[in-house]
Amino acid sequence: MPLKNTGTEQLIKDTAKQLLFAEGKLHATTQEIADAAGVNRTALHYYFRSRDQLIAAIFQDAMQALSQRLDECMVSEGTFRAKTENIIEVFLKDMIAFPYQETFLITEMNTFGKKLITNIQSDPVKSYLKEAAEEMERGNIEKMNPIHFLMNLFSLLSYPLIMAPLYKKMFRISAKDFQKLIDERGKVIMGMLFKV
The missing domain is CATH 1.10.357.10 (Tetracycline Repressor, domain 2)
Structure with a gap:
């Protein structure tokens, strides 16, 4: 199994934090987070199996x-x-x-x-x-x-x-x-x- 790219994982978390904490989009969807991070939703789900896991x-x-x-x-x-x-x-x-x-x-x-x-x-x-x-x-x-x-x-x-x-x-x-x-x-x- 290939190693996960932690740079992409961190980018997704940082983008989600920006949307949630700075912009107040507390109900941002995984698609909105993926779009803002410049990755596809499949990549987001690779690192975080669900929105709940990303939020946690x-x-x-x-x-x-x-x-x-x-x-x-x-x-x-x-x-x-x-x-x-x-x-x-x-x-x-x-x-x-x-x-x-x-x-x-x-x-x-x-x-x-x-x-x-x-x-x-x-x-x-x-x-x-x-x-x-x-x-x-x-x-x-x-x-x-x-x-x-x-x-x-x-x-x-x-x-x-x-x-x-x-x-x-x-x-x-x-x-x-x-x-x-x-x-x-x-x-x-x-x-x-x-x-x-």
Whole structure:
């Protein structure tokens, strides 16, 4: 059996990510993905037997990449405040480049459940939560279960981006003006989470 051409396989995944995460075509068909990648549908099915297998591969890649970047922030050198600022910066940069990635991940998790969520390390999260508890004891952030702190952080980051289409209409603002709000978001979040 001939070896698979991983360049073509990666091209298909990268094209699918572009369609799904950047352009918001969450229901793109295998034919649309193949056309955008410049390959025929037979080639796509050679690497990914079905749309579900392609979606699962993209989901795993996206979760692993995001988890790795956030884990690196959580265990990096520096103060807890600096780590949190870095998490915000990494998350927002990711979300600006791929505004529909979060929606895709949530949709897939709700559709396929726990079987998609694998290889998420808990050590960096445990370390970060421990530091959050220490910051609470120092009085730098409001006392609460540290898990609430992290859930608040991610909620403050992701919800405005997931709801962007509605917010643009509700507030009657352009994409450019909404982007300005997102650019300000990091400072707003830091001000909400930290007392000093």
